[in-house]
Amino acid sequence: MPRNVKLAVIPGDGIGPEVVAEAEKVLAAATAGSDVVFDTTHFSLGAARYLETGDTLTDADLEAIAAHDAILLGAVGGVPGDARLKDANIERGLLLKLRFELDHYVNLRPSKLYPGVPGPLADPGAIDFVVVREGTEGPYVGNGGSIRRGTPHEVANETSVNTAYGIERVVRYAFDLAERRREKITLVHKTNVLVHAGGMWQRIVDAVASEHPDVAVDYLHVDAATIFMVTNPGRFDVIVTDNLFGDILTDLAGAVTGGIGLAASGNINPDGAFPSMFEPVHGSAPDIAGQQKADPTAAILSVALLLDHLGMQDEADRVTQAVEADIAERDGSTRTTTQIGDAIAVRLQA
Amino acid sequence: MPRNVKLAVIPGDGIGPEVVAEAEKVLAAATAGSDVVFDTTHFSLGAARYLETGDTLTDADLEAIAAHDAILLGAVGGVPGDARLKDANIERGLLLKLRFELDHYVNLRPSKLYPGVPGPLADPGAIDFVVVREGTEGPYVGNGGSIRRGTPHEVANETSVNTAYGIERVVRYAFDLAERRREKITLVHKTNVLVHAGGMWQRIVDAVASEHPDVAVDYLHVDAATIFMVTNPGRFDVIVTDNLFGDILTDLAGAVTGGIGLAASGNINPDGAFPSMFEPVHGSAPDIAGQQKADPTAAILSVALLLDHLGMQDEADRVTQAVEADIAERDGSTRTTTQIGDAIAVRLQA
Numbered sequence: 001m002p003r004n005v006k007l008a009v010i011p012g013d014g015i016g017p018e019v020v021a022e023a024e025k026v027l028a029a030a031t032a033g034s035d036v037v038f039d040t041t042h043f044s045l046g047a048a049r050y051l052e053t054g055d056t057l058t059d060a061d062l063e064a065i066a067a068h069d070a071i072l073l074g075a076v077g078g079v080p081g082d083a084r085l086k087d088a089n090i091e092r093g094l095l096l097k098l099r100f101e102l103d104h105y106v107n108l109r110p111s112k113l114y115p116g117v118p119g120p121l122a123d124p125g126a127i128d129f130v131v132v133r134e135g136t137e138g139p140y141v142g143n144g145g146s147i148r149r150g151t152p153h154e155v156a157n158e159t160s161v162n163t164a165y166g167i168e169r170v171v172r173y174a175f176d177l178a179e180r181r182r183e184k185i186t187l188v189h190k191t192n193v194l195v196h197a198g199g200m201w202q203r204i205v206d207a208v209a210s211e212h213p214d215v216a217v218d219y220l221h222v223d224a225a226t227i228f229m230v231t232n233p234g235r236f237d238v239i240v241t242d243n244l245f246g247d248i249l250t251d252l253a254g255a256v257t258g259g260i261g262l263a264a265s266g267n268i269n270p271d272g273a274f275p276s277m278f279e280p281v282h283g284s285a286p287d288i289a290g291q292q293k294a295d296p297t298a299a300i301l302s303v304a305l306l307l308d309h310l311g312m313q314d315e316a317d318r319v320t321q322a323v324e325a326d327i328a329e330r331d332g333s334t335r336t337t338t339q340i341g342d343a344i345a346v347r348l349q350a
Numbered sequence: 351m352p353r354n355v356k357l358a359v360i361p362g363d364g365i366g367p368e369v370v371a372e373a374e375k376v377l378a379a380a381t382a383g384s385d386v387v388f389d390t391t392h393f394s395l396g397a398a399r400y401l402e403t404g405d406t407l408t409d410a411d412l413e414a415i416a417a418h419d420a421i422l423l424g425a426v427g428g429v430p431g432d433a434r435l436k437d438a439n440i441e442r443g444l445l446l447k448l449r450f451e452l453d454h455y456v457n458l459r460p461s462k463l464y465p466g467v468p469g470p471l472a473d474p475g476a477i478d479f480v481v482v483r484e485g486t487e488g489p490y491v492g493n494g495g496s497i498r499r500g501t502p503h504e505v506a507n508e509t510s511v512n513t514a515y516g517i518e519r520v521v522r523y524a525f526d527l528a529e530r531r532r533e534k535i536t537l538v539h540k541t542n543v544l545v546h547a548g549g550m551w552q553r554i555v556d557a558v559a560s561e562h563p564d565v566a567v568d569y570l571h572v573d574a575a576t577i578f579m580v581t582n583p584g585r586f587d588v589i590v591t592d593n594l595f596g597d598i599l600t601d602l603a604g605a606v607t608g609g610i611g612l613a614a615s616g617n618i619n620p621d622g623a624f625p626s627m628f629e630p631v632h633g634s635a636p637d638i639a640g641q642q643k644a645d646p647t648a649a650i651l652s653v654a655l656l657l658d659h660l661g662m663q664d665e666a667d668r669v670t671q672a673v674e675a676d677i678a679e680r681d682g683s684t685r686t687t688t689q690i691g692d693a694i695a696v697r698l699q700a
């Protein structure tokens with residue numbers, strides 16, 4: 001009996017549609033002959049849609065997307081400085097709205113230095129860790145405001161909201177993940193300054209740790225964590241951290257593992273109450289859009305995360321292996337977005 | 351007529367006293383024969399003092415320190431995990447209290463890759479930038495709290511407070527500094543998420559920029575800034591940013607320029623209403639304290655910033671040159687803290 005998976009695809013802006021096309025190609029190649037049939041719906045969302053209709057993400061959009069089993073997203077965001085987008089905040093109104101409304105409390109961001117990939121570090125060593133970034137709380141909640149805007153007496157506040165409920169569930173996810181990896185967790189926060197939020201993170205990690213005596217736990221302030229990211233990234237296995245610190249650390253992690261052209265991510269609702277969403281960490285890069293210059297590898301690795309999430313481990317592993325094999329043969333010569341996607345898809349047909 | 355400068359010295363904890371001893375030695379060597387006489391008072395503050403007396407920074411301490419012309423600080427903070435310090439927050443109660451009470455609104459952190467210094471980047475290029483970190487606002491204000499502490503229903507908030515007054519003054523400082531450097535400013539924030547605080551930063555930078563048409567201005571989200579820090583740090587001249595982002599970026603910057611053993615900083619009150627404070631970026635490193643293993647260079651370079659702040663440019667330059675000359679001759683062999691301090695002091699006597 002074939003199983004049907006309803007997949008919502010949001011190609012988005014800039015290089016989004018180009019990399020998503022390759023990701024879909026690889027998804028088809030990886031699942032051909034399996035008993036899973038993907039029913040795919042494309043959603044036109046992002047800066048282009050906003051400029052056309054004034055809508056960012058309507059209730060109807062959200063409802064339609066939420067009725068799917070999973071989401072694949074390319075990248076959203078218009079040309080920086082585009083005056084017509086001055087009052088749009090595509091990131092908040094679309095990307096973050098999806099993460100929050102679909103309760104994507106685990107923002108999963110693996111970082112691996114694949115053999116042969118050139119990176120900025122002289123002596124990187126083996127890098128293979130996962131950042132488990134909280135996705136629905138912290139300074140991202142949009143709980144801010146200002147008074148006397150535009151005057152010399154303006155005051156703008158931004159409130160980071162953190163709950164035991166929200167932290168415990170993501171910390172538990174991180175410990176479960178560590179059990180299946182090298183059994184090491186690093187909490188990253190800034191407990192000496194953000195004493196209330198940081199103190200709660202530390203207490204909850206300590207409590208969950210006591211149920212996982214086999215997992216080694218340590219703590220780093222976020223500033224110190226950035227140092228280790230460039231001096232000894234091999235020390236990390238699973239990092240668990242808040243929304244903002246996770247945002248910062250994963251871009252840095254992407255850079256040290258060869259660039260965000262390779263960094264994949266999952267916005268996961270582990271409970272399955274809402275569809276999870278998979279997307280490359282990179283943005284829409286409007287400057288190179290439509291030129292077949294974008295590397296679709298991050299989008300393709302996001303497909304591997306999606307397959308894994310859907311319980312299709314074999315297919316997920318095959319995608320990862322095809323990407324690794326492709327990367328191993330890269331010699332610095334330029335290929336188009338399509339050529340890279342084709343090369344990886346061909347390996348899956350073999 | 352000799353001029354007297356009242357200097358408050360806070361050696362602090364861990365390696366603090368060791369590196370400060372060398373910094374004072376270099377200060378004496380650099381200013382011998384000048385018409386400035388330093389009247390130095392040592393203040394015993396930090397974890398050790400807290401454990402002895404229960405005091406972190408009393409009103410009397412603060413008043414006494416504020417009566418000085420400048421402050422030199424080593425490092426404060428006890429052994430991590432020391433149960434007796436569980437309820438002390440030396441960082442908030444001492445270091446941040448000094449910065450806030452003495453209105454150190456410019457946290458000045460230069461980053462330079464000195465020739466011959468080994469760093470983690472394969473191809474660093476020339477690195478020479480200054481981070482102007484706001485020092486009295488943002489997420490550091492301590493405006494947080496929690497309810498239902500320790501229960502599954504705990505909520506902890508941390509509010510970042512930002513004012514036009516506070517931002518404008520530090521932005522003006524950054525532009526003035528850029529005028530004396532390579533005339534380039536990069537604002538780092540997270541305007542797409544922290545829209546109220548970020549929006550105000552952006553508007554104030556734009557307004558001040560219009561008075562400095564010769565200064566090139568760009569903007570990076572903090573996550574993207576960490577990428578450039580490892581892939582193209584040469585792109586930066588002056589970075590202006592908020593308290594938390596500046597904390598994170600300057601540790602990373604210290605790492606890419608050869609480690610925080612070299613990173614100096616000034617906590618500056620440019621108006622002169624309060625004494626400015628100079629300190630290495632590194633912490634108290636209790637694990638290597640008392641072993642003559644610490645590199646006093648960051649503390650010594652902090653003396654150069656102090657001299658510059660006091661208007662003693664020649665002496666400041668001589669200290670920097672002595673450090674550069676010392677660094678250029680480092681060959682990886684181990685020297686004690688005192689040996690490094692002595693070597694630099696000797697160059698100044700020559």
Ligand SMILES: CC(C)[C@H](C(=O)O)[C@@H](O)C(=O)O
Pocket residue numbers: 091092095096247281542543573
């Ligand atoms: C676009 C932006 C809102 C987003 C974030 O900050 O989470 C991005 O940087 C990311 O990491 O996915």
Ligand SMILES: CC(C)[C@H](C(=O)O)[C@@H](O)C(=O)O
Pocket residue numbers: 192193223441442445446597631
């Ligand atoms: C010790 C800590 C409070 C401090 C800070 O966060 O500012 C330190 O990291 C620094 O950068 O000087």
